[in-house]
Amino acid sequence: MLSRMTLEQFAEALAAPTPTPGGGSASAQAGAMAASLVQMMCGLTAGREKYRAHDEAVRTIRAKAEGLRKDLLALVDRDAQAYDEVVRALRLPKGTDAEKRARSEALERATLFAIEAPLAIADACAALMGMACELSDKGNVNAVSDVGVAALLAYAGLRGAVMNVRVNLKGVTDDTRAARLRERVRRLEVDSEKLREEALTAIYVRTNGR
Amino acid sequence: MLSRMTLEQFAEALAAPTPTPGGGSASAQAGAMAASLVQMMCGLTAGREKYRAHDEAVRTIRAKAEGLRKDLLALVDRDAQAYDEVVRALRLPKGTDAEKRARSEALERATLFAIEAPLAIADACAALMGMACELSDKGNVNAVSDVGVAALLAYAGLRGAVMNVRVNLKGVTDDTRAARLRERVRRLEVDSEKLREEALTAIYVRTNGR
Numbered sequence: 001m002l003s004r005m006t007l008e009q010f011a012e013a014l015a016a017p018t019p020t021p022g023g024g025s026a027s028a029q030a031g032a033m034a035a036s037l038v039q040m041m042c043g044l045t046a047g048r049e050k051y052r053a054h055d056e057a058v059r060t061i062r063a064k065a066e067g068l069r070k071d072l073l074a075l076v077d078r079d080a081q082a083y084d085e086v087v088r089a090l091r092l093p094k095g096t097d098a099e100k101r102a103r104s105e106a107l108e109r110a111t112l113f114a115i116e117a118p119l120a121i122a123d124a125c126a127a128l129m130g131m132a133c134e135l136s137d138k139g140n141v142n143a144v145s146d147v148g149v150a151a152l153l154a155y156a157g158l159r160g161a162v163m164n165v166r167v168n169l170k171g172v173t174d175d176t177r178a179a180r181l182r183e184r185v186r187r188l189e190v191d192s193e194k195l196r197e198e199a200l201t202a203i204y205v206r207t208n209g210r
Numbered sequence: 211m212l213s214r215m216t217l218e219q220f221a222e223a224l225a226a227p228t229p230t231p232g233g234g235s236a237s238a239q240a241g242a243m244a245a246s247l248v249q250m251m252c253g254l255t256a257g258r259e260k261y262r263a264h265d266e267a268v269r270t271i272r273a274k275a276e277g278l279r280k281d282l283l284a285l286v287d288r289d290a291q292a293y294d295e296v297v298r299a300l301r302l303p304k305g306t307d308a309e310k311r312a313r314s315e316a317l318e319r320a321t322l323f324a325i326e327a328p329l330a331i332a333d334a335c336a337a338l339m340g341m342a343c344e345l346s347d348k349g350n351v352n353a354v355s356d357v358g359v360a361a362l363l364a365y366a367g368l369r370g371a372v373m374n375v376r377v378n379l380k381g382v383t384d385d386t387r388a389a390r391l392r393e394r395v396r397r398l399e400v401d402s403e404k405l406r407e408e409a410l411t412a413i414y415v416r417t418n419g420r
Contacts, residue, residue, distance in 0.1 A: 007213045014246035017253025023359030026243045033236045036224035043227025149233030149370035156366040160359035167355045
């Protein structure tokens with residue numbers, strides 16, 4: 001399991017000239033770190049007199065971030081496993097017409113499954129970007145740069161995951177489904193740019209104002 | 211050592227409500243993953259007939275990325291250690307004038323040391339963004355999304371590290387030095403936006419064109 005590797009081992013595994021683990025797993029790990037930093041900020045804010053007005057909001061975010069951290073760590077592994085299925089399907093024989101048909105069906109199934117993981121990564125990262133933005137305003141000023149890093153990592157995880165969805169979309173022959181997925185990731189990207197700007201501006205203002 | 215922790219343990223340590231490890235270490239880890247993905251792309255490109263024209267350039271990038279991966283993993287630890295020194299200095303007694311002076315000198319020394327780590331992270335990530343851009347054009351088309359993730363992670367690492375430099379700059383009383391550092395990170399940020407746009411555009415074009 002990749003999530004049980006050390007940072008050094010994981011970096012080594014990513015660097016190897018094999019399709020997995022690749023950008024999908026790295027995007028999930030970026031998202032998991034973003035979730036951790038959101039949680040850290042909440043822990044440094046909740047229960048403090050100075051931030052009492054935001055206590056309930058902060059505790060709600062902390063619980064959500066903890067769940068997303070676990071989901072994203074699981075996705076580090078799931079993304080690699082799902083893509084391994086695509087590679088296996090690509091290696092199926094294609095000598096006869098029956099083999100070709102079976103291969104292309106297996107490939108389509110594997111591809112749709114392989115799209116699920118980066119979509120889940122992108123959704124989780126989008127949620128984390130929203131939380132980071134909220135905390136850049138409501139959280140402990142001493143940790144505002146940490147939540148800035150969270151926003152940046154969630155942004156990288158989201159855009160990276162979307163790249164992986166797009167690449168896999170080439171293998172989807174159902175045009176309606178492909179169009180729907182394309183529209184969904186396009187919207188995630190548009191939102192992510194807005195949230196990135198918002199978080200970076202809020203953090204710049206708050207770190208320079210203290 | 212943080213780099214000997216598993217991904218799960220590292221996420222847990224980041225999430226804890228303590229100042230370290232924080233955004234600086236997470237930025238370094240994002241950079242290390244970027245270096246790994248650059249190296250992966252080089253490994254999937256070097257020695258292939260189709261990309262022979264770029265073979266030498268790709269091998270040069272691979273060697274550099276391997277060095278940066280090791281540097282950035284070391285910086286995951288070094289950033290946390292350096293910031294721990296700042297926290298220690300902050301806790302020094304400040305009862306008498308002599309104590310106040312000693313504390314503020316210790317704090318300035320620790321702060322300057324604490325700025326070194328994120329600066330090194332930012333420089334390494336800037337170099338990796340350049341490599342990712344070059345590879346998005348010259349590298350194996352099948353791994354172009356991986357190098358896109360590398361560009362995004364290096365961008366997040368750079369901007370995250372710069373936030374940490376900025377926060378620490380408040381503790382630098384030498385105005386000339388502070389101004390020089392501020393200008394240096396401002397330029398890194400400006401360049402990073404250009405490289406991010408460039409990489410994302412190149413990757414979008416290349417993944418849609420195949």
